[in-house]
Amino acid sequence: MTRWLYLILGDVRRLRHDWVLLMSFASPLFLLIFVWVVLPWMEWGVQHVFHFSIRPHLDFIMSFLALVTPMTIGMLAGFLLLDDRDEGMLLVLAVTPMTKRGYLVYRLVLPVLLGFFFTGAFILLANLVQFDSARLLPSLLMLSLEAPLATLFLGAWAQNKVEGLAISKLMGLSFFGPVAVCFLPPQWQWAAWWLPTYWASAAFLSGLPAGQHFFVAHGMGFVIHGLWMWVAYRMFIRRVE
Amino acid sequence: MIEVKGLTYRYPGTEKTALRDVSFTVSRGEIFGFLGPSGVGKSTLQKVMIGILKDYAGSVKVEGQELRETGAEYLEKIGVAFETPYFYHKFTALENLRFFSSLYRNKTLSPVDLLKQVGLSDAVHQRVSSFSKGMKTRLNVCRAFLHDPELVFLDEPTSGLDPVSTEAVKKLILEKKAEGKTILLTTHHMAIAEELCDRVALIVDGKIALIDAPRVMKLKYGRKMVRVEYRDGDRLLAREFPLSGLAQNDAFLRLLSHDGLETIHTQETTLERIFIAVTGRKLA
Numbered sequence: 219m220t221r222w223l224y225l226i227l228g229d230v231r232r233l234r235h236d237w238v239l240l241m242s243f244a245s246p247l248f249l250l251i252f253v254w255v256v257l258p259w260m261e262w263g264v265q266h267v268f269h270f271s272i273r274p275h276l277d278f279i280m281s282f283l284a285l286v287t288p289m290t291i292g293m294l295a296g297f298l299l300l301d302d303r304d305e306g307m308l309l310v311l312a313v314t315p316m317t318k319r320g321y322l323v324y325r326l327v328l329p330v331l332l333g334f335f336f337t338g339a340f341i342l343l344a345n346l347v348q349f350d351s352a353r354l355l356p357s358l359l360m361l362s363l364e365a366p367l368a369t370l371f372l373g374a375w376a377q378n379k380v381e382g383l384a385i386s387k388l389m390g391l392s393f394f395g396p397v398a399v400c401f402l403p404p405q406w407q408w409a410a411w412w413l414p415t416y417w418a419s420a421a422f423l424s425g426l427p428a429g430q431h432f433f434v435a436h437g438m439g440f441v442i443h444g445l446w447m448w449v450a451y452r453m454f455i456r457r458v459e
Numbered sequence: 460m461i462e463v464k465g466l467t468y469r470y471p472g473t474e475k476t477a478l479r480d481v482s483f484t485v486s487r488g489e490i491f492g493f494l495g496p497s498g499v500g501k502s503t504l505q506k507v508m509i510g511i512l513k514d515y516a517g518s519v520k521v522e523g524q525e526l527r528e529t530g531a532e533y534l535e536k537i538g539v540a541f542e543t544p545y546f547y548h549k550f551t552a553l554e555n556l557r558f559f560s561s562l563y564r565n566k567t568l569s570p571v572d573l574l575k576q577v578g579l580s581d582a583v584h585q586r587v588s589s590f591s592k593g594m595k596t597r598l599n600v601c602r603a604f605l606h607d608p609e610l611v612f613l614d615e616p617t618s619g620l621d622p623v624s625t626e627a628v629k630k631l632i633l634e635k636k637a638e639g640k641t642i643l644l645t646t647h648h649m650a651i652a653e654e655l656c657d658r659v660a661l662i663v664d665g666k667i668a669l670i671d672a673p674r675v676m677k678l679k680y681g682r683k684m685v686r687v688e689y690r691d692g693d694r695l696l697a698r699e700f701p702l703s704g705l706a707q708n709d710a711f712l713r714l715l716s717h718d719g720l721e722t723i724h725t726q727e728t729t730l731e732r733i734f735i736a737v738t739g740r741k742l743a
Contacts, residue, residue, distance in 0.1 A: 220561060221561060221562055223561075224558055224561035224562070228547065228550075228558055231549070231550065231554070232547065232549055235549045305545055305546070305547065305548065306541075306543060306545030307545055307546075307547065309541065309545060310539075310541070310545045311562075312511060313509050313510075313511065313534060313537070313539045314534055314559065314562040314563070315531045315532075315534045315535050315562055315563060315564065316531075316562045317531050317534065320531070
């Protein structure tokens with residue numbers, strides 16, 4: 219645990235020197251400001267200009283916004299991972315008692331914990347949707363798995379931080395997941411099944427009072443996340459060995 | 460302390476064998492050098508002995524324990540300085556060493572004292588990003604000794620150093636040897652190997668071509684002759700005499716009293732020449 223503490227302190231010290239990464243860490247706060255300040259204005263504006271209420275779509279909006287925090291934290295960890303890999307720190311840590319595996323556990327588990335905590339806090343404080351706490355917990359866990367997935371995707375496919383930036387932009391496509399869950403016709407839903415974010419959103423929505431297929435969404439979601447994580451992990455390991 | 464028998468290694472997915480039937484032993488408190496040009500297997504051998512590559516054939520034992528069966532506890536006992544000094548560039552020298560100290564269970568040495576020993580006391584609070592190559596190399600050596608390990612692997616520990624810094628690093632290495640630490644040195648610097656190593660192994664094409672003490676090698680492969688250079692008028696002349704019976708050699712004794720005497724050198728060879736003689740390859 220002391221090692222983790224020092225690694226966290228090390229990460230904090232590095233983030234202190236990188237404003238872009240530091241700002242992305244504050245994304246839950248920006249989301250809350252959006253929900254508390256911007257969304258009510260949007261609702262009022264859309265209602266008055268287009269005579270359209272966004273209130274029935276708050277579930278969708280929330281399933282969309284809930285993905286932002288874990289994905290941002292995951293990308294942040296991914297950039298730190300790229301830094302460590304490019305600076306040769308993975309090799310150096312591999313010959314300390316931390317070991318390469320220990321370092322990766324830290325780099326992947328901490329984003330899950332942070333994603334779980336911050337996403338949970340965001341959902342609670344945003345207070346946009348009604349939820350049952352017991353049903354929210356597994357959904358939160360799945361949402362927070364987006365974080366290590368984003369970290370591993372960056373580590374596995376980016377050669378350097380510049381490529382990492384490009385890949386992080388491409389990863390924005392994964393926000394198609396909640397759109398697919400809410401707006402694709404039922405006969406076309408399968409086309410988005412391969413997307414982890416599809417299942418994360420489906421799982422989140424299934425846990426809400428009007429939700430359906432709770433166990434299917436969670437079961438399938440964890441399997442898809444596990445598969446993607448295994449593929450990305452194998453690719454990352456191949457890249458660093 | 461170290462016993463390597465029939466070590467063979469081939470990287471997965473490659474045809475070429477990186478290490479072939481390598482065998483040697485290293486005693487506690489010894490400085491053992493690996494000499495050879497780039498790409499002959501020195502780094503692979505180091506990676507096996509550090510415990511990074513475990514899918515080797517043969518046997519590699521450190522204190523009687525087979526390396527492929529060791530875990531993180533082995534890494535508590537070893538210190539490693541790779542040839543490229545990797546550090547967190549945004550941290551200062553002290554912050555880097557404190558960070559690495561935190562990774563070990565054992566009590567670590569004072570980072571400030573270590574930095575002082577290698578002449579970096581003025582750079583304690585300086586960010587590594589502003590370090591020269593030589594400063595990073597010295598910091599790298601400090602990190603290898605930081606947790607007071609029993610076995611230390613140093614890869615080109617004087618690379619990019621000025622003569623003063625080289626002396627400081629050499630002094631630190633010899634002090635650690637005097638404390639009983641075992642040090643494995645990988646280098647292609649002959650002078651460093653000669654000065655520091657108790658024994659060296661010449662490596663070529665993944666095999667050990669020769670192992671012995673540098674002095675023994677030099678005597679064995681050198682000529683037991685003494686070369687005298689002297690000036691006769693404008694001409695520079697040289698004569699060689701066998702070492703045996705030198706005190707009774709009248710021609711040699713006459714030259715000693717010659718006014719134009721300039722140099723006298725025994726003709727033991729250099730490690731570089733031995734390497735070429737034994738392996739047919741150059742070191743650089």
